[in-house]
Amino acid sequence: MVEYVLQTHHLSKKYQNKMALNKVNVSIKKGSIYGFIGQNGAGKSTTIRLVCGLGNPTTGTMELFGKSTERELNKARKRIGTIIEGPALYPNMTAAENLEAHRLLKGIPGKECIEKTLTLVGLRDTGKKKAKNFSLGMKQRLGLAIALLGDPEFLILDEPINGLDPMGVVEIRELLKKLNQEYGITILISSHILSELHLLATDYGIIHNGELLEQLSAKELHEKCQHYLHIKVDDPNKAATVLESQFGSADYEVMPDGAIKLFAHAESPGIVSKALTDEGLIIEEFMPMGEDLETYFTKRIGGVQHG
């Protein structure tokens, strides 16, 4: 039986006349990395804020670690670590002092966890430097360190890689993978950087205009993403005739630059290339391709929109 860390049931949130969330049913399996995808204002942060207890839903309920009453939910929130809409830091405190304030808040005995967590996120040598003088990347790391204090079972990270340099992105990605695989921490991560999510998430939730359009696993996403052969030959018209006559397929598309996207027979590129060369066509480019998360997401929400 699948164990869920978080389940929301018809969760809705209305601000004055605007429906920010409309009957959202999110289910996050224990041990998964859940990529929460949506444009600005789609409802990601609102969902996260409700789960974290920063607001009350207009209608609907939620279960966190199987607990659903207000008192139980509050208790269950002690088992989560969060970064909500950016790292929450005391600017006039050092990294260690920020962690100390949160250590006291969480009631964690002993100060050893502070150095351990700072080492984990690569901020051990920041010494007396105040958080206000940190770079954006360092602030993100410190926010992550705060979220990790007290060994949470569930991490909720809203845009945790914003502002990180490429190396920082890789380090945080590896750290999150390690936390998930070695420590079994379930992670809910929302990010605009879909290519990064693609490398990390085991499950996805796509939210748009306050509605959860779809939830799917990485495997399901892979299956759903359309695969095709990218073909560029010296004579595209002849190639199209060959494809239709030899494979009886019109499931292709000729692009403005003459390249052909062949959706049928994408799994047998050898046969296709042989058929083309046998007809005397010179192949300039020939690659099996697939849609990525970004393309799938864009198609799913109905094309490029400006949110």
Added chain:
Amino acid sequence: MGNLVKTEWYKLRKDRSFWVLILFLLAFAVLYPLDLLHPFGENTKLPNGNDFYRGDILSINTQIVHLLPAILAGFFIASEYSMGTMKSIASSGHSRIRLYFAKLTVFSIGSIIILLILPIFMMGASAVYSGFNVMPQWSFFFQTIGLLALYEAAFASFMALCSTILNDSGKAIGFLILFLALIPSLLEFIGAKVTFLEPFITHSIFMTEGSILTIDQIGHWDGNDIFTFIAVPIITFLVFGILGSLIFRKKEIK
């Protein structure tokens, strides 16, 4: 609750505005009587201990210094919302009521510390400068210290409520200083126009705080007056504290 109070105490100790206010008041406490008493001059003038304590120290305290915790309220409470740290506090799994009262408790302590600097240190400094000739009566001194602390806790409760509603340090400081400076005259005006409100207004902390100066006037105060004088700040602290915690409990934290 213990670890919440410890957290807030830790944050207060690290709060720059708190230390700036303390240092400013300490400097004032040491320098003001030096200027006033001219202890090393030939024409040294030593006012009566009670008069100096009442006329200078307490009067400055009730007119100006009791506005200063508004600055602390802005930086210690309202800024938690603007910095976003309130989000991690509120999502920490503690009850909102406990979180609020932990903050209020420590903020009250911080405000009391600020308010007691002048009575203690200015009195101490002037006593040293005058060779301990300028001393108030001990009973009057301790009564006023106790009452100042009690009234400041009540004001702190009101300031915490406003900071929780306003969410922004600048707005909170501006509003509180303006409000606390104008409210006695405003209440006096309302009390004169709306008679049934007059007893509530007369006994509110905004009107009675100034009377601390006259507590040593024997015969002026009877048992009922003293009871009212002590009960009003306690009730005010509780009422604003409960109201603030209920608002914080329902508050959407952005």
